[in-house]
Amino acid sequence: CIYKEDTDEKSIYLTFDEGYENGYTSIILDTLREKGVPAAFFVTAPYVKGNPDLIKRMAKEGHIIGNHTVNHPSLPSVKDIDTLQKELFELDRLIYGICSQKSRFLRPPKGEYSERTLAITNDLGYTNVFWSQAYVDWNDNVSAQEALSKITKNLHSGCVLLLHAVSKGNADALKDVIEYAQKEGYTFKSLTEYR
Numbered sequence: 001c002i003y004k005e006d007t008d009e010k011s012i013y014l015t016f017d018e019g020y021e022n023g024y025t026s027i028i029l030d031t032l033r034e035k036g037v038p039a040a041f042f043v044t045a046p047y048v049k050g051n052p053d054l055i056k057r058m059a060k061e062g063h064i065i066g067n068h069t070v071n072h073p074s075l076p077s078v079k080d081i082d083t084l085q086k087e088l089f090e091l092d093r094l095i096y097g098i099c100s101q102k103s104r105f106l107r108p109p110k111g112e113y114s115e116r117t118l119a120i121t122n123d124l125g126y127t128n129v130f131w132s133q134a135y136v137d138w139n140d141n142v143s144a145q146e147a148l149s150k151i152t153k154n155l156h157s158g159c160v161l162l163l164h165a166v167s168k169g170n171a172d173a174l175k176d177v178i179e180y181a182q183k184e185g186y187t188f189k190s191l192t193e194y195r
Helices: 024-035 045-050 052-060 081-099 115-123 144-152 167-181
Strands: 009-020 040-043 064-068 158-162 187-189
Touching: 009 024, 024 052, 024 167, 045 052, 045 081, 052 064, 052 081, 064 081, 081 115, 144 167, 167 187
Parallel strands: 009 040, 009 158, 009 187, 040 064
Antiparallel strands: none
């Protein structure tokens, strides 16, 4: 699994969870394109079905589209292996049908896992992606200044940063976050570069 790269190199892996669209993803994508920064977007089935144009844009602009399951269940609570596979494979089929991109990265909903689910998902070919930095940003009640402060004060080498794209504060602060991090010597990397 991925959660924090063991390195002294000042690297950041930018990831977004996408359970539903709140109108900010296009702003985030605009900023990422302008700054030349890669990201990974972990999506659910309702998100994919409701936002095919955004999925196509993510793929076209070189971002990773990761699996966040069809229905966002706690994976350890899914006892039947066929049901677990269905949660993953149905979403992969939806994503592939829109942009011909295969998901090899999985973010377990709520970060909940067990040894069993890690083993099963690994056997199915997924790399589980967790995080080394996150904050309560999914309720869309944080300002851009608060987002900037919370994110920048906790950056560290090998940082896997989890943000939620439903937060206007995150969308509005993203350009400043990127510029701050780059000024401090950080490089934004794709999960495919994680070692």
